[in-house]
Amino acid sequence: MNVILAVKQYVSKMIEESGPGMKVLLMDADTTVFVSMVYAKSEILQKEVYLFEKIDSGASRESMKHLKCITFLRPTKENVALLANELKAPKYGLYYIYFSNVISKQDVKILAEADDQEVVREVQEFYGDYIAVNPHLFSLNISNCCQSLRWAQPMLSRTAQGLTALLLSVKKCPMIRYQNSSEMARELADNVKRIITNNAALFEFRRTDVAPVLLILDRRDDAVTPLLNQWTYEAMVHEVLGIENSKINLSKVPGISKDLKEVLLSAETDEFYSENMYQSFGEIGTNIKNLMDEFQKQSKNHTKVESIQDMKNFIENYPQFRKMSGTVSKHVTVVSELSRLVGLYNLLNVSETEQEIACQSDHSNQLQQIKVLMENDKVRPMDLLRLVMLYALRYEAHTNNDMVGLIDLLKRKGISEDKRAMVHAVLEYGGRKARGSDLFRSGDPVNITRRILQNLKGVENVYTQHQPLLASTLDQLIKGKLKEASYPYMGANQLKDRPQDVIVFIIGGCTYAESKLVHTLNRTTHGVKIILGGTTIHNFESFLSELSTAVKGQATKYPARTGRH
Amino acid sequence: MASDATGIMEGFLCPVCLKDFGTVSQLQDHFEDVHSSEDKAVLQSLKGFFDKAKRRILGNKEFGFRESNTQNNENPSTTCFSGYDPTWWEYQELGVTQYHTDAFRAVRDARIDHFVVETNKLLIRLDKLLDPDAPREASKRKGIVTMFSDYLGFEKSIVPWVPDGAVPACLSCEESFSILRRKHHCRLCGGIMCNKCSEFLGLTYAQKLVNPAVSFEGESGFLKRSDSSTSLNSLMGLEAEGHMRICKGCRMLLERRDQMTEQRNIKPTLVLLYEKMRGCMRDANELIPEYLPMVDSLSIGEATYSWREAQALRNKLVRLYDAVDQLSKRILCLEIKPESPSALKQQQLQKAIRVSASYFMQENLIGLQALPSEDQYEELKTARRVEVQRKIAAERQAEMEAQQRERQSQDDTERSRPNGDKKLGHTRNDSHDSVGKGWKPVEEGSRVSKVADPMLQQMEIIRGYIKQAKEAQRWDEVEMLEHNLKDLKDEYYRQQTINFKS
Numbered sequence A: 001m002n003v004i005l006a007v008k009q010y011v012s013k014m015i016e017e018s019g020p021g022m023k024v025l026l027m028d029a030d031t032t033v034f035v036s037m038v039y040a041k042s043e044i045l046q047k048e049v050y051l052f053e054k055i056d057s058g059a060s061r062e063s064m065k066h067l068k069c070i071t072f073l074r075p076t077k078e079n080v081a082l083l084a085n086e087l088k089a090p091k092y093g094l095y096y097i098y099f100s101n102v103i104s105k106q107d108v109k110i111l112a113e114a115d116d117q118e119v120v121r122e123v124q125e126f127y128g129d130y131i132a133v134n135p136h137l138f139s140l141n142i143s144n145c146c147q148s149l150r151w152a153q154p155m156l157s158r159t160a161q162g163l164t165a166l167l168l169s170v171k172k173c174p175m176i177r178y179q180n181s182s183e184m185a186r187e188l189a190d191n192v193k194r195i196i197t198n199n200a201a202l203f204e205f206r207r208t209d210v211a212p213v214l215l216i217l218d219r220r221d222d223a224v225t226p227l228l229n230q231w232t233y234e235a236m237v238h239e240v241l242g243i244e245n246s247k248i249n250l251s252k253v254p255g256i257s258k259d260l261k262e263v264l265l266s267a268e269t270d271e272f273y274s275e276n277m278y279q280s281f282g283e284i285g286t287n288i289k290n291l292m293d294e295f296q297k298q299s300k301n302h303t304k305v306e307s308i309q310d311m312k313n314f315i316e317n318y319p320q321f322r323k324m325s326g327t328v329s330k331h332v333t334v335v336s337e338l339s340r341l342v343g344l345y346n347l348l349n350v351s352e353t354e355q356e357i358a359c360q361s362d363h364s365n366q367l368q369q370i371k372v373l374m375e376n377d378k379v380r381p382m383d384l385l386r387l388v389m390l391y392a393l394r395y396e397a398h399t400n401n402d403m404v405g406l407i408d409l410l411k412r413k414g415i416s417e418d419k420r421a422m423v424h425a426v427l428e429y430g431g432r433k434a435r436g437s438d439l440f441r442s443g444d445p446v447n448i449t450r451r452i453l454q455n456l457k458g459v460e461n462v463y464t465q466h467q468p469l470l471a472s473t474l475d476q477l478i479k480g481k482l483k484e485a486s487y488p489y490m491g492a493n494q495l496k497d498r499p500q501d502v503i504v505f506i507i508g509g510c511t512y513a514e515s516k517l518v519h520t521l522n523r524t525t526h527g528v529k530i531i532l533g534g535t536t537i538h539n540f541e542s543f544l545s546e547l548s549t550a551v552k553g554q555a556t557k558y559p560a561r562t563g564r565h
Numbered sequence B: 001m002a003s004d005a006t007g008i009m010e011g012f013l014c015p016v017c018l019k020d021f022g023t024v025s026q027l028q029d030h031f032e033d034v035h036s037s038e039d040k041a042v043l044q045s046l047k048g049f050f051d052k053a054k055r056r057i058l059g060n061k062e063f064g065f066r067e068s069n070t071q072n073n074e075n076p077s078t079t080c081f082s083g084y085d086p087t088w089w090e091y092q093e094l095g096v097t098q099y100h101t102d103a104f105r106a107v108r109d110a111r112i113d114h115f116v117v118e119t120n121k122l123l124i125r126l127d128k129l130l131d132p133d134a135p136r137e138a139s140k141r142k143g144i145v146t147m148f149s150d151y152l153g154f155e156k157s158i159v160p161w162v163p164d165g166a167v168p169a170c171l172s173c174e175e176s177f178s179i180l181r182r183k184h185h186c187r188l189c190g191g192i193m194c195n196k197c198s199e200f201l202g203l204t205y206a207q208k209l210v211n212p213a214v215s216f217e218g219e220s221g222f223l224k225r226s227d228s229s230t231s232l233n234s235l236m237g238l239e240a241e242g243h244m245r246i247c248k249g250c251r252m253l254l255e256r257r258d259q260m261t262e263q264r265n266i267k268p269t270l271v272l273l274y275e276k277m278r279g280c281m282r283d284a285n286e287l288i289p290e291y292l293p294m295v296d297s298l299s300i301g302e303a304t305y306s307w308r309e310a311q312a313l314r315n316k317l318v319r320l321y322d323a324v325d326q327l328s329k330r331i332l333c334l335e336i337k338p339e340s341p342s343a344l345k346q347q348q349l350q351k352a353i354r355v356s357a358s359y360f361m362q363e364n365l366i367g368l369q370a371l372p373s374e375d376q377y378e379e380l381k382t383a384r385r386v387e388v389q390r391k392i393a394a395e396r397q398a399e400m401e402a403q404q405r406e407r408q409s410q411d412d413t414e415r416s417r418p419n420g421d422k423k424l425g426h427t428r429n430d431s432h433d434s435v436g437k438g439w440k441p442v443e444e445g446s447r448v449s450k451v452a453d454p455m456l457q458q459m460e461i462i463r464g465y466i467k468q469a470k471e472a473q474r475w476d477e478v479e480m481l482e483h484n485l486k487d488l489k490d491e492y493y494r495q496q497t498i499n500f501k502s
């Protein structure tokens, strides 16, 4: 069930089928991302793939008959038309054509009729139709799938296609469960079920004893997780710097060197990252220092490396180190930038308050803390906004709710009306009426025990108190205790045993915090493998955009002035 | 394919000091001179770092990487799981695929078959028309009109012409014929078209079409009337100059066929060089797994392989790497016609090939360990002999001491046992023992008779294992074995006690 391996094996197979010789890889914008997530450039070069072309650049491409062309495309109408044109005047010697999803017989015919020069050798479907981020994590890179609290139709079909491709790529034919409170979840489950039924022949492979489970959830059930600042490496980088298809943009870092303006964070090619992506921020600093110490010891150099600044100097002085272990210099840069921003924006204080709002119940005290942070000029407006949004969700029904006062304060801090509207939007999107679960788990005894345990463990965990709702959902699912009323099956079949293979998909996007949770569950739960997917992978910023599209055109049930005060 | 963080290094950079070297051999020399001793540790650790990353990427598909420096492999923090979970990288079946190639071919081949039949018909006709014994064209017979009509008759005997009256308009442009727009016949299919729609097939080119052995140098095998003149003279002129009037459809079929044969038969220089380069890479990759165990064995002074053989193999490898280097450089520098439409891509391609060759060299050069020199090897051999003998002596000593201790805890009746030639029979690493002289493993049978209790026997075996594990510095194994030994001892004493009581 490793999704990186699944896509990578597809790509390797394509390259292999084309045999020896110089190759060009012809792709569309989507498949380019699919491939780039699983293959490093240096690695694919070694497999004789030397050129990479986009199908829609046909006019500007030039004829090179001595190249074999591996074509990997999504089966859209436009792509079929572009490819047919390409085949009528082929630029390369031979074509090996692969579609990332089901293609119609009609489209095959269109292509066949264009191949007068007999250049096509293969036409197949290879279901690498999604972005494999980690072995257990995938995304479809669909932002704003929810419009006016309903599916945008093209995105529903794209999501259903992506999910069924995923199932085919890991050879799972699952029972489907969905979150009953979400109409979008039901619709998606229905679509997936229909595709499976209509392509029954494709789904006929050796079944496992215990059927896999596909669980479809809606982000609206837990709007809290994407609001929080994060402190594990991967999640934090995405929250503070933003990860896009494994790349982060460091061009805004003061004094950044040219080759570090955009860096790649890939657990597949970067060992340090794969070791540390789920470590907390503090531990990463230590690990980097250890690595440098090790190198120092061996290079018989005794410069003291105490601070991150020292590390930077150290690297500056060792060009060989810098070149050979570009990975390390990259991480030193990233980590030092993170720590600079943490200090600059007072993120520790902000995060502490966030965590308390999300996990503790002390209204007046927390309200006070938000107000104190409002006075602090170091705190970013976006962090104030997220605090107020959290507060709004948490104390939606509290008798002394002071949302109005807080929005007023936001206004005084110069936060635009668009942004202030997000406070209402988040209530509309993920407020009490929208939820099917007890998000804040007030009465959950497990939760209370956990809190006590956490309090015993001490200060460090102040910033990691919050567990995404997904934790308890998965826990129940694994134990076979997930209530059927809240998460019904699509179809007549029901799972009698505890599940072994689980695919969870979150409509509206998942987060790296949830990815870390799933990773930990996989490591600690014997015999269970979980894959997590989302329409996209959110940080606060992208979640705001998701929110504003989702509630667009909704008559708000939350008037700007409530008379409670 | 996102660009790697470390920039692509061109040429033969020394991975330590980043100096550029012209050839593989130069780099090798430099590497051995400058970095062989003092920087080995650094290099090892860096190499370990990257090897490990590589192993990760390659997953379980790759094998043969020797365990690198272990110091880097430990994750100092244990509070959290590393992002790398080996259980996710076990073998995984290729996902579902669906095959459309047959359906595709069925549709395409139906169309293509028609082309092929048509093209073959045309080629047969063309061949007949080009027959040297056929009546020649008018011009060659000094414009004798009767001969001209003879030739027409000959053409018509091979290709049935569509009767003039049957077609009111040009089949290609659909303009109706008149005095000004006269009718012309395609000499290959006999169809009728206007002059404007006529194509003129060059006769030399036509020769090449029917016989690929004929060479044809030129831009195009076809001529097109540029002016709209319909004067008989100019028209005759063109045909007289060795051209044959044909229609567009026939031209398309002939060209299609020509391109396909062309592609099969002609390899550009780039392709030739490239194939040679890949051949060298393949050969080198086949030799490496032969060479590496040789160096390993020779550099600890073993006599399993011949030093000379290893040296020869190494030279061969270096020559192959040199060839890859030279060929990829030639590919990089291949001249591209600047006006050629594919100049830019061609350049990109050549560069990419060179880069991939550089990657290949970098990866393999670091792995290509140096052999000890012949003198060094002799020293190593002697040192090893001494060391092995010392070890054997030490083992014997330890063995005797152990037996002494064992005896104290043993039943008195078991005491009479000759010592000296007593040695552990179970060695897992045979090569270590093959050098020592004057000693041979004790046979199983004789030993059993001496050590009656199978448990004691077992304990001895484990002690032997522990010794070997210690030599190999496999500490976790040592720990496990010692644990086993203790369990055995406990069990042994328990049994003894029971026996005593009963």
Ligand SMILES: [Zn+2]
Residues within 6 Å of the ligand: B014, B015, B016, B017, B018, B019, B030, B031, B034, B035
């Ligand atoms: Zn050097």
Ligand SMILES: [Zn+2]
Residues within 6 Å of the ligand: B170, B171, B172, B173, B174, B175, B193, B194, B195, B196, B197
């Ligand atoms: Zn015409």
Ligand SMILES: [Zn+2]
Residues within 6 Å of the ligand: B186, B187, B188, B189, B190, B191, B246, B247, B248, B249, B250
């Ligand atoms: Zn014709």
